[in-house]
Amino acid sequence: MIAVLIALCSWYLRYDQGAAAVLPTGLIxxxxxxxxxxxxxxxxxxxxYRHRVGVADETPVQAPSAARRAA
Numbered sequence: 001m002i003a004v005l006i007a008l009c010s011w012y013l014r015y016d017q018g019a020a021a022v023l024p025t026g027l028i029x030x031x032x033x034x035x036x037x038x039x040x041x042x043x044x045x046x047x048x049y050r051h052r053v054g055v056a057d058e059t060p061v062q063a064p065s066a067a068r069r070a071a
Contacts, residue, residue: 010030
């Protein structure tokens with residue numbers, strides 16, 4: 001949510017001030033947003049692949065197949 005708010009702030013500054021807001025303010029805000037997105041992507045990967053959050057370790061129970069029922 002913070003990344004979206006910073007991006008909206010950057011958009012508003014560019015809307016209000018035009019090309020003058022791009023350097024250095026717009027660039028700095030964009031780099032902050034990229035940093036936040038990289039960090040959250042890294043932490044999400046860490047949660048799923050290292051800590052197995054949201055991963056079902058059990059195999060789902062399957063209904064008997066038609067061939068087994070006929071036998």
